[in-house]
Each structure stands twice: as C-alpha cells, then as structure tokens.
Amino acid sequence: MAIIGIVEDNKKIRDLIQRYLDMQEEMDCPVATDSVEEMLEFLEEHQHPDVLLMDIQLPGMSGIKGMEIIKSKYPEIDIIMLTVYHDSHKIFDSLKAGASGYLLKHTSLPEIKESIENLMKGGAPMSPQIARKVITHFNDMAPKKNEESMLTSREQDIVNGLLDGLSYKMIADRLDISIDTVRAHIRNIYKKLHVNSKAEVIAKSLRGEI
Amino acid sequence: MAIIGIVEDNKKIRDLIQRYLDMQEEMDCPVATDSVEEMLEFLEEHQHPDVLLMDIQLPGMSGIKGMEIIKSKYPEIDIIMLTVYHDSHKIFDSLKAGASGYLLKHTSLPEIKESIENLMKGGAPMSPQIARKVITHFNDMAPKKNEESMLTSREQDIVNGLLDGLSYKMIADRLDISIDTVRAHIRNIYKKLHVNSKAEVIAKSLRGEI
DNA sequence: ATGATTCTAACATCATCATGTGATTAACAA
DNA sequence: TTGTTAATCACATGATGATGTTAGAATCAT
Numbered sequence: 001m002a003i004i005g006i007v008e009d010n011k012k013i014r015d016l017i018q019r020y021l022d023m024q025e026e027m028d029c030p031v032a033t034d035s036v037e038e039m040l041e042f043l044e045e046h047q048h049p050d051v052l053l054m055d056i057q058l059p060g061m062s063g064i065k066g067m068e069i070i071k072s073k074y075p076e077i078d079i080i081m082l083t084v085y086h087d088s089h090k091i092f093d094s095l096k097a098g099a100s101g102y103l104l105k106h107t108s109l110p111e112i113k114e115s116i117e118n119l120m121k122g123g124a125p126m127s128p129q130i131a132r133k134v135i136t137h138f139n140d141m142a143p144k145k146n147e148e149s150m151l152t153s154r155e156q157d158i159v160n161g162l163l164d165g166l167s168y169k170m171i172a173d174r175l176d177i178s179i180d181t182v183r184a185h186i187r188n189i190y191k192k193l194h195v196n197s198k199a200e201v202i203a204k205s206l207r208g209e210i
Numbered sequence: 211m212a213i214i215g216i217v218e219d220n221k222k223i224r225d226l227i228q229r230y231l232d233m234q235e236e237m238d239c240p241v242a243t244d245s246v247e248e249m250l251e252f253l254e255e256h257q258h259p260d261v262l263l264m265d266i267q268l269p270g271m272s273g274i275k276g277m278e279i280i281k282s283k284y285p286e287i288d289i290i291m292l293t294v295y296h297d298s299h300k301i302f303d304s305l306k307a308g309a310s311g312y313l314l315k316h317t318s319l320p321e322i323k324e325s326i327e328n329l330m331k332g333g334a335p336m337s338p339q340i341a342r343k344v345i346t347h348f349n350d351m352a353p354k355k356n357e358e359s360m361l362t363s364r365e366q367d368i369v370n371g372l373l374d375g376l377s378y379k380m381i382a383d384r385l386d387i388s389i390d391t392v393r394a395h396i397r398n399i400y401k402k403l404h405v406n407s408k409a410e411v412i413a414k415s416l417r418g419e420i
Numbered sequence: 421a422t423g424a425t426t427c428t429a430a431c432a433t434c435a436t437c438a439t440g441t442g443a444t445t446a447a448c449a450a
Numbered sequence: 451t452t453g454t455t456a457a458t459c460a461c462a463t464g465a466t467g468a469t470g471t472t473a474g475a476a477t478c479a480t
Contacts, residue, residue: 095348124341128333134344135334138305154427165410167466180429187469188426196468197436198409200375206416362456377436390459397439398456406438407466 002120005049006032007039007066008082009058013105017053020109027116035059036066040073048074051116056083056090064093071098078119082107088133095134101125151189158185159205162198212330215259216242217249217276218292219268223315227263230319237326245269246276250283258284261326266293266300274300274307281308288329292317298343305344311335361399368395369415372408 004021006029008014014032021029031049033039037060039052052070056063067079080101081094091102101119103112104127115125126134151159161171161182168186172179190196193204214231216239218224224242231239241259243249247270249262262280266273277289290311291304301312311329313322314337325335336344361369371381371392378396382389400406403414 092348095345098349100342100345100349118338121338122342123338124345125338126336126341126345128328128331128335131334131336131341132310132332134348135305135310135336138302138344139308139310152426162409163413165405165407165413167407169466177427178429180431181427183468184428185426186467190468195375197375197377198467199372199412202409202412203373203375203416206413364457379436387457388459390461391457393438394458396437400438408437 002027002051002116003047003049004029004116005039005042005052007034007036007052007054007058007063008032009034009055017109017112021113021116024113027113036061036063036069039066040069043070043074048077050078051119052077052079053082053112054079056081056085056094064090064097067094067099068097080115080119080125082112086129086133088137091130091133092137102130103127104129151192155185155189155192158182158189159201162202163205212237212261212326213257213259214239214326215249215252215262217244217246217262217264217268217273218242219244219265227319227322231323231326234323237323246271246273246279249276250279253280253284258287260288261329262287262289263292263322264289266291266295266304274303277304277309278307290325290329290335292322296339296343298347301340301343302347312340313337314339361402365395365399365402368392368399369411372412373415 004027006014006018008017011034014034018029018032021027031039031042031046033042035058036054054063054067058066061069063081063083067081070077070079075098078100079098080103081099082103082105083090084105085091086104094102101115101124103115103125107115107127118125157175158171161174166174168179168182172182175182186198189201193201195201195204214237216224216228218227221244224244228239228242231237241249241252241256243252245268246264264273264277268276271279273291273293277291280287280289285308288310289308290313291309292313292315293300294315295301296314304312311325311334313325313335317325317337328335367385368381371384376384378389378392382392385392396408399411403411405411405414
C-alpha cells in the first residue's frame with residue numbers, strides 16, 4: 001500500500017486528485033494541504049507518505065524551497081512536482097533540489113496514478129515535454145567546444161593535471177617529463193584557449209568549453 | 211507518414227522491429243542496416259528517415275560515434291538509442307552526442323511504436339530506469355557541500371574573482387580592498403576547503419563542492 | 421624530400437602566489 | 451565584560467607560475 005500526500009493550493013484540483021488516488025486499491029491519500037508549511041506540520045506528527053505530489057506556485061514557501069526542506073528532513077520521501085511551469089529553470093532547479101519526477105498539470109488522473117506506480121517501481125515519471133527539455137539540456141552540453149581550440153592528447157594530460165590541482169613539478173613527475181616540457185605544453189594550451197593562467201584553463205575545462 | 215531507419219547488428223531483432231513498424235499505418239521502415247557505415251551510405255543516396263533506432267554495440271563504428279557523425283551531417287534526424295546498456299556513462303555520452311531518446315532493449319514492440327509517436331509529438335522517449343538515472347544525476351548536482359566548509363559572503367566574492375580568472379591584484383581592485391586583505395581571505399578559504407592553490411578552489415567550486 | 425605538428429628540453433626573468441606572523445576594528449553572543 | 455568571528459591591512463620570503471627564445475627528434479601528410 002502506497003501512502004501519498006498532496007501539496008496544492010487549488011482546492012478543486014487538490015480534492016479531485018486526493019479522492020481519485022484514495023479510491024485506488026493500492027493507494028492511500030490521507031493528507032492534502034494548501035501549503036508546504038502545513039505539510040511540514042503533518043509530517044512531524046504522522047507516518048510519512050511514500051510519495052508527495054507538490055505544486056511549485058504555493059502560498060507562502062515555494063514548492064522548490066519546500067522540497068529542499070522536506071528532502072533534507074525526510075530524504076526517503078519521493079517528491080513529484082506537479083505544476084504548470086515548463087520553463088527550464090524551474091525544471092532543473094526542481095531536479096537539483098531532489099525531485100524524483102516532474103509532471104505537467106494537464107496530466108490525467110490515470111496518468112498520475114501510473115506515474116506513482118512507475119516511481120515505486122524505480123522509474124522516474126516525467127511528462128514527455130519535460131523529458132525533451134532534460135534531454136535537450138544534455139544535447140547542448142557537448143558542442144560548445146570549437147575546432148581551433150582542440151587540444152592534443154598530451155595537452156589533455158597536462159590539463160588533467162591542472163584539474164587535479166597539481167603544480168608544474170607534480171605534473172612533470174606524473175607524466176615523467178621535465179618541468180620545462182610542462183611549461184612548453186602549458187604555453188601552447190594557453191595560446192589555443194586564449195587564456196593566460198591555470199585558473200582560466202581549469203574554469204574553461206570544468207565548464208565544458210574544451 | 212513517419213519514415214524510420216534501424217541500425218542493429220542482430221538480424222533477428224532488426225527484422226522483427228522492421229517488419230512490425232512497417233506494418234503500422236503511419237510508419238514506413240524502408241531501411242535496417244547492420245552497421246553505421248551502411249546506414250551512412252544509405253543516407254547519401256536516399257530520402258532521410260525522420261527517426262533512427264540505433265544500437266550502441268555494433269560491428270565497426272560504435273553507435274555513439276556513429277550518432278555524432280550522423281547528427282553532424284543530418285541534424286534533423288532524431289535518433290533513439292535502443293540498447294542493453296544501462297550504465298550512466300553510455301547513457302550520458304549518448305545524450306551528449308545528440309540522442310533524442312534512450313530505450314532499453316527489453317522494450318516491447320508496441321512501446322517502441324509509442325515511443326516514436328511520442329518523439330514526433332515533441333516528447334523524449336526514455337525507459338523508466340533511464341529516466342531515473344537522468345534525474346538522479348540532477349539530484350546529485352546540488353547537495354555535495356558540507357557544513358564546515360561554508361564560506362562567508364565576502365569569501366564567496368573572492369572565489370568568484372578566482373572563477374573569473376583574476377589575479378589577487380585584480381580581485382583587490384574589483385572589491386576595492388587591499389591585496390593583503392585578498393591574501394588573508396584566500397588563506398581562510400584554503401583552510402576551510404583544505405586546499406592550497408587557486409586551482410583547487412576553482413575546481414571544487416565548479417564541481418559544486420562549495 | 422619537405423614542411424607542419426607534436427613532444428621533448430633548457431635557460432632566463434619578472435610576476436604572482438602561498439604562507440607565516442601580527443594587528444585593528446566592528447558585530448554579536450555568552 | 452569577555453570571547454568569537456569576520457573583515458580589514460602590513461611586511462616578509464621562498465615557491466611557483468607566465469612568458470620569451472631556441473632547438474632536437476619523431477611522426478605524418480603532401
């Protein structure tokens with residue numbers, strides 16, 4: 001039996017979802033609150049739900065901030081964002097804050113039920129549009145680098161050394177070459193990347209711009 | 211009418227999927243090849259498919275490498291990886307290389323069909339297990355920082371300067387304080403983070419560990 | 421063969437960084 | 451009041467980094 005909680009400020013929607021889920025054989029939906037604050041009170045006094053459905057736009061604390069707090073106190077609760085927002089910032093902030101799923105509000109009741117079942121089985125419910133944005137985000141990660149700035153594999157070795165916080169001497173030791181060779185490579189790397197400090201190389205690299 | 215292509219080295223699976231999709235009213239599956247190389251030949255001489263289903267493990271060029279090439283030549287083709295691999299590296303490499311979806315091989319034929327329809331409607335087909343990994347990846351992005359290493363806001367200002375590749379002198383100018391004050395802050399930051407170079411601070415910061 | 425890259429290396433020099441020590445001021449909590 | 455923390459500044463010194471110049475050996479494509 002899965003216990004579900006709802007945080008949603010629209011009473012109509014809240015009641016509708018609660019009644020529907022409560023009606024299901026394998027689900028129990030004992031709590032549906034208006035705000036994160038109320039849900040936090042409930043959580044202190046009752047058995048935790050397995051899954052929370054949560055809106056983003058709420059009176060008082062936002063759903064994203066609320067999720068951070070709930071996840072830090074009760075990390076075992078899975079939270080599905082259920083919202084009208086489909087802008088990338090809200091999506092990624094939610095996921096970073098610990099959301100286990102992200103559904104848009106036009107999702108039908110049977111689909112919501114299915115999503116919860118999906119989640120309990122180790123899946124991650126996402127509306128197709130959301131999945132698309134998430135995937136696009138990854139697609140966009142790679143192609144920042146430009147052709148001219150391609151580093152040779154030896155130069156990459158050097159950069160990896162920098163990434164590990166090594167000094168020239170330590171890189172030289174690790175790669176078994178002289179410190180002056182390291183200097184030479186660094187010079188070439190700086191030219192290719194149009195920078196002139198270790199710091200900038202590390203920043204570029206970790207930002208995926210190499 | 212959606213045109214589908216398949217790259218899959220197992221003849222049984224390949225033929226099965228091709229026949230099934232070709233049988234559908236709204237789909238046409240004129241090409242199913244053994245390798246990326248063959249598919250590339252086909253693409254040069256025929257109308258492009260709208261969607262490619264592609265395996266990762268293939269004779270000759272890997273599916274991920276192949277996808278990079280296909281996407282660079284024909285960016286309008288959507289590619290769905292269809293594979294047994296569920297390790298994070300393969301998943302993320304695929305997504306970064308431009309995959310529009312990622313399905314595991316146990317996916318049923320009707321689900322594959324549904325995924326293609328989903329894709330054409332702007333969705334992003336993913337097996338639930340895959341979606342879970344993707345979401346977990348985001349979840350893991352935020353919460354690494356630990357309490358003791360919390361930096362003060364002034365220290366954050368200094369770190370931001372480092373992130374921009376500035377020297378002590380430039381940071382001092384930007385914040386309108388003396389260079390020795392910058393040094394002092396840097397010393398404290400190093401103590402808190404247990405590091406001893408600009409490079410390590412930048413690396414930690416960009417890896418989300420601050 | 422010839423030229424272009426890449427990797428290797430040395431020498432030199434000035435700038436910047438890392439670190440130690442010590443101190444003043446303000447804000448805030450015990 | 452006293453202790454703590456944050457932010458500010460100074461002086462000093464050895465280590466490391468950034469940059470210029472030069473050059474031999476290996477690889478590879480034209």
